[in-house]
Amino acid sequence: MGVFNVTVVGNINHDIIVSSEGKTTDSLGGIVYNIVTLAEVGGSFIKIFPVSFIGRDEKRKFDKLIAPYPNVLITGVVEISEGTNINYLRYTNCNEREELTQFFTGEITYEMIEKFLDVDVVHFNFISGYDVALDTIVKVREKTDALIFLDVHSLVLKKETTQRHYRCVAQWKDWIKGVDIIQMNITEL
Template identity: 25%
Template sequence: MKILLIGHSVFDTFLVNEKASYSPGGIYYSARQIQKLSSYDNELFIITQFDNNTKEFFMPVYSQFDSSFLEEVSAIPSVKLVVNDLEERKEVYCNFPSKLKTEKIDFSVFDAILLNMITGYDIELDDLKYIRSKTSAIIFFDVHTLSRPMNESGERIFKIIENFSEFAQNIDILQSNESEFNTLGHFDFEYERAKFLLQKGVKIILLTKGVLGAKVFFWKNDEVMSYFIAAKEINNANTVGCGDVFGASFFYNYIRNKNVYQSLSFAINKTEDFLKEKVN
């Protein structure tokens, strides 16, 4: 199976309850998880950028992928993430990213594509439409920071994505957290928004709910079905990367088994393992 990941790499500075630490981030978390789960019969590819100053943090993982689509740039985005226990994390960006190059890639050869909108500027709608037109691969799309345009200070602010229905028409599996989900059109209720997106063409919607767990929406017998799994309580204020690990785990399990329930359970368990690693 040929698996392709698409998304920006970023270098993270964490301020967790006012304590600073540093880490590779962005699509790195998705890539690390896919590489950990991958079996011998897979071929792994990644479209991302790296720079000379921070590549030592990323290459232990990226070197396990085919390097054909890696692009060296002068500086990848640097992100300061302010995390506490009481509110949605704040993200402030430096080094505005350039769009990832997708024009000359033969997408028809891939069986599954994971697209994580790490910065929100990774690709544009026309790029997604082009990818969809060239492949029958399962396309997994994490809304991520597409839901948070950048203001003049480099801070990300949640805002309704007015044309998201056009994105939805080109996506098989959609992931977002609750705050991101609220930006996917003007709706009063979670069910209404999920039904609209499914009607537009999305096959599966993953809605992560932080420490509570995660929910999945999908069509079955012409009805919108939903299924929720609660998460175990793990004491760790730094949850950065959890959504990426969750998404990558669901994506990988689903493309292997095509079972929504099993894949959701698998993703919850793998995310809990990731949180335990961070504690240790």
């Protein structure tokens, strides 16, 4: 069996999570969860190509976190001086949370992704909600035969100041037209 190649596209965040019991966790988040999970589960049978931005402020922490995984190739992670998105998540109970985000990164462009299309799967995970434009997903579909996985997640969240609220996505049929697998929870539906 050959190596399974996965491109993971989305934002890397600095997460500050407060549980409903008041315990605070501070860590890198966003697509970092996808990257590390795939690397752990897939081991030597998988190669992961993350495509994202990371602020200079968090780059060393990211490199240290990814260092144990030789199956993660980070040439698609672009270091920027503006900073890493900061996501504050406060859980009000086991199932509900309030979310505030400070945004620093720009949109991930097709040009950033195109070097990583000769893979088995392209996984888009909307962390900020503006991670990738619709025309970028359409172009990726045109240029690759890979299975396309879309985690809707924050695509349905408005970016209003720092407070996040659910919204209807007007062109939702266009977003899913070229996608093979869609992941969302009942609230995102």
